[in-house]
Amino acid sequence: MDRFANRLIIGLCSVLCILYSPSAWAWGYSSTGETREDRVQLRMGADFTKKWNCGVRLSIAEELRFDLYDVQTGTYAKKSAAGTPLSADTTYGAAFEKSYTTINLAYHPIDYFKVDAGYTLRILGRKTNQGADEFLRHRVFFGVTGMYTMRYAKLYVRERVVCDMRTDSVNLLEKNRYQWELRSRIGAEFIVPGQPVKPYTYVELHNTLNAPEYQRLYGRQYISKVRAQAGVKWRLTQKSSLDFYYRFTYGYDRDINITKTKQKIQLTEGKTYQHAIGITYHFNY
Secondary structure, X not given: OHHHHHXXXXXXXXXXXXXXXXXXXXXXXXXXXXXXXXXXXXXXXXXEEEEOOOOEEEEEEEEEEEEXXXXXXXXXXXXXXXXXXXXXXXXXXXXXXXXXXXXXXXXXXXXXXXXXXXXXXXXXXOOXXXXXXXXXXXXXXXXXXXXXXXXXXXXXXXXXXXXXXXXXXXXXXXXXXXXXEEEEEEEEEEOOOOOOEEEEEEEEEEEEOOOOHHHHOOOOOOEEEEEEEEEEEEEOOOOEEEEEEEEEEEEEEEEEEEEOOOOEEEEEEEEEEEEEEEEEEEEEO
């Protein structure tokens, strides 16, 4: 009798949970599986920084990004989960992908602490068979950085809050018009005595802060990117330098497609493996 009562209670609780679930009765949930995309990028940029003795720095930077694509087919250098690896015999071209124009104001009151804030204007372009589809996005950010200097190296940890603002039409159930994320970076710069070069490396995590409800899946935020970069800064003069680098980015995205007429939610989990080779010119005055 007690066993029957326990099963009855468990069954009633299960029914109530289903009935009062906000998505179970209104929406049918399904997963379309996982996709994979491989990209190779070329990047070039320049930044100019004005320093004052009070510890204030103002920087203006411009960066251009180009995706490699197959010249014969017009498709990007990528593959799906069921696709074939990229061929070394394929002829690739470079298509404009994004430009970043950034203004950054930083305050460096002491040797081991810095705060900064800034704005970035992003112009996005996409090469398709129908032509270029370009639109604007805005980004604001605020960060704090802690640094520790040793004899031949400088270690640092940076936490930055970023808000991306879309200007195109967006379904608010699927995407946010204002996307917030926390970027956590740990890195090191190394000093080579008597040489005009400074190797460096860092790793950065991108954590979503306000992913849409159906993307979070049971209320959880998630890490959308893991980024690692290694490079070397080559000092040209006392005020200028070149930065050569390689960056690898692992991206994870939950793409939600909500069909209101059929009351269905489809989740596609996309993974991106991006390799970027870049050069940046720095000038301080």
